[in-house]
Amino acid sequence: MSLTSVKAFFAENAPDISVIELEQSTATVELAAQGHSVEPGQIAKTLALKLDGGTILLVAKGDARLDNQKFKAMFGTKPRMLDLSDVEAETGHPVGGVCPFGLPHQMKVYCDLSLKAYDIVVPAAGAINAAVKIEPNRMADLTGAEWIDVCK
Secondary structure, three states, rough: OOOHHHHHHHHOOOOOOOEEEOOOOOOOOOHHHHHHOHHHHHHHEEEEEEEEEEEEEEEEEEEOOEHHHHHHHOOOOOEEEEEEHHHHHHHHHOOOOOOOOOOOOOOOEEEEEEHHHHEEEEEEEOOOEEOEEEEEHHHHHHOOEEOOOOOO
């Protein structure tokens, strides 16, 4: 269902972007970078985080780390990852395939400024072996994301 919802999202909103499905898993930044022949930073990892108001998605470059102080200054709390057992139920995507596309319900999406280091980034696309290649600004526009600075 997840891969299907992502493909439907792109068919409706950006038909020029194709979902890339590889035979091998791309569930980690390292595997995805190898599979797509890009550097780890170009992998746009999507983190599902808990806030008092619900779950948010934060997309950041693959080798970036959250800066707890910046995150707390932005959101008033320290970052807390969604429990692994809740990720698919909340996002509609399996761990390793979480992305800001084809979500089952409206979620607030943020893109970290770290993504702007690249002309093209490679976020997952709803499955552990699927991704898209997209410009960071276009990804933010398509998902209604807000640009923030919460990574080191």
